[in-house]
Amino acid sequence: MIAEIISIGDELLVGQVVNTNATWMAQQLHEIGIPVRQITAIADNSAVIIAALNEAFAHSDVILVTGGLGPTKDDITKRTLCSYFKTELVFHQPSFENLKKLYAARGWGEISEVNRKQAEVPANCTPLINHLGSAPGMWFEQDGKVLVSLPGVPFEMEGIMEEYILPHLARQDNQRVVAHKTIQTQGIGESYLSELIREWEEELPENIKLAYLPQPGMVRLRLTGYGESKEKILKEIDERISTLQKLIPEQIFGYGNDTLEQVVGRLLKEKHLTLCTAESCTGGFLAHLITSVPGASDYFQGSVIAYSNNVKHAFLTVSEESLREFGAVSEQVVKEMAQGARLRFNTDFAVSVSGIAGPDGGTIEKPVGTVWIAIASKSGVTAKKFMFGEHRGRNIQRASLAALNLLRMKLTVDS
């Protein structure tokens, strides 16, 4: 069974609204093992809707349509479905009862003529009561294929999906089982990563597929398996992951929806350790990542953002000689920043970053993208140099993630 999603709404085609409905639906279908062939967004235009329905029926077995069911003039999905199925609208009493209940519960008063029409549905469909809104869902069957029309309001669509459609489809299609797992990596680009793990990738069995999902500073690896049972597939995937873990132990920081800042936060919490940061080129983004995790105040004390050399000296006790002799972007200074911060904040760990984010400030010796990161702990201070790219925003992001990953590695061996 193959599914397809059609999202109807002018707002999607002018870039005013991101199509999160389709993403949610695809995720839900994926979880019950029904692959989605295509997601199509089109405007509230009858001819375009009919063309899309024809194409979708040619490709797929189940077509989920959202949007265009409201009471206003630009909502034309229902009329279009009537002409597509060569039928007409009929009044559906249970949907009208639902409408009355909704009006009563929300104190909306009389139901106008325009809104009464919301209880009308094409004669050939099975109406699906929408307990969270006024437009019913509609289930159509034709030549062994299914088309479902749903409101575009996210929680109404989700309600009808969860109540009727997902259970119904799962029952119809119980042969195919799919499971997947995501591996989070940091510090290595997609292409170099693919070379490092090429042999491992080539040895994957036919029923397990690998996808690379790159983001600035991170690459997620998604393994999708097909088989008889979810348990069996997940076991197979886990075996492959444990081999991978040995290949790139430094790069893998987590699984599923883990973020690096969550993983670091968990490690600090478990070990009852405290942290501070001292940032120059990352300008607060590292601290922002750390404090975006709820409960970060349990381990995070604070940060000094030392954008000028004066501040590095006054707040972090970096020596004026080091600043003069080596410059702010140097091993010496970044180490003094970490050590100074650790002492002044009185924490177990301190992470410091100093670099040239760009676009200005680069030299031949220290081009834009040069970043030094240091970590101080009771066992001393270590520093590492990175060469990132030319884009200010991404340099800030990559430097912050690299700093978190260095800290993560330190936390798993040290302390």
Place this chain on the structure above:
Amino acid sequence: MIAEIISIGDELLVGQVVNTNATWMAQQLHEIGIPVRQITAIADNSAVIIAALNEAFAHSDVILVTGGLGPTKDDITKRTLCSYFKTELVFHQPSFENLKKLYAARGWGEISEVNRKQAEVPANCTPLINHLGSAPGMWFEQDGKVLVSLPGVPFEMEGIMEEYILPHLARQDNQRVVAHKTIQTQGIGESYLSELIREWEEELPENIKLAYLPQPGMVRLRLTGYGESKEKILKEIDERISTLQKLIPEQIFGYGNDTLEQVVGRLLKEKHLTLCTAESCTGGFLAHLITSVPGASDYFQGSVIAYSNNVKHAFLTVSEESLREFGAVSEQVVKEMAQGARLRFNTDFAVSVSGIAGPDGGTIEKPVGTVWIAIASKSGVTAKKFMFGEHRGRNIQRASLAALNLLRMKLTVDS
């Protein structure tokens, strides 16, 4: 001229990634007056890609394709385009030079055989150099129609769109005259804003349309006008904007793609003033916004992120009595934070934020979302209380933007 967008990537079809690329592209095309007929997301599957291309060429004049251009095995767009256009890959020296530059700048060492292939393009295309990444864009023409293939990494796609594709398409399609202007507002929600400006909105002429584009803490208002000449439309739009400016002077902080941090940065630079921040609940996000602007080091000295009371006392000279008596989230403490920071960093202005971002830490008197913001300057210190919502991430964002907007207002009257 009608456009269509095809997004290629397995991750879109399993609901792992929201298709923000397509939304961005649709918005850009809409802004230069080219309507988007359809957005289609499909998997990295050759047969499905070819079917989608056939359908798109039947509907539309310009087809923008993203994704599947990476060096890994699952990226098959380039091969598929070759078989679609019945051509083969050829080596493109300028793309290889770009690749070499990229490798040199990032210190990635030797270019492997796999990565060298990134400089190969179908023989019938015009390659578009990708200055921000390794996969070039590709411009194809066939039977008077255009197909463009772009990398799926958002900033790389955006770079090539802005540098080549949007200007080129705008030049090809100059019959329809459309012009627009965006007004940036801060500090007022979409629905309250729409009430405030309802009369103004109702008086807009037929040929000028208003769209609300809400983001956390900000609402952009986009005015789109249609007419005979761009100059005439822009003149009409400007007249409407000057009326609006009188209605909501505090909320409007800029126009077009202005960000609040850029506007604040410009004001500081013009007036030769310096700034520091002292942050508690925003955890570095305020400093991050300020330092995301290139050249921020001209006016920004640094920040103390005082996540614990000890740090507020030790680094910002907040008195222990005030912390004890009023608590960290109070008018008294936030004022002392701003004054202490201003003295210690020796700047003209200091902005401080202290609040409860959530999800924990709220009380009946000070619920989650309570935030105090203070601004200190030579003319003294002022503070304002805000009540935001329950969502940690959005509270951090809204508090940081509110702080910047307070500073902006101060900078336009004070100093």
